[in-house]
Amino acid sequence: MIDAIVFKYRTGIPWTDLPEHFGSWKGVHNRLRKWAADGTWKRVFTALLAQADAEGDLDWVVAVDFTVVRAHQHAAGARKRGRWPASRTIMRLGVLAAG
Secondary structure (H helix, E strand, O other), X not given: OHHHHHHHHHHOOOHHHOXXXXXXXXXXXXXXXXXXXXXXXXXXXXXXHHHHHHOOOOOOOOOOOOXXXXXXXXXXXXXXXXXXXXXXOOOOHHHHHHX
């Protein structure tokens, strides 16, 4: 079961393309969901971390990324479609010249 889950996430394949030797893809998917819901994965991860820490296999590295990504000017609140609201005052050139 774990091999099937690892294979799916390593390869990035859809669940329906899981090779038959792993069994039913629906069974694997349902087991993954149940284990996530009942906290099994959290307990496994915690136990593996504790074991690795006890054996001195952990080397913590923290990486912080200060990359700035700016939105395009049209993505920053510009009108998406349609005409401007009727409340906006628009003066025509002819009206301006006649006044």
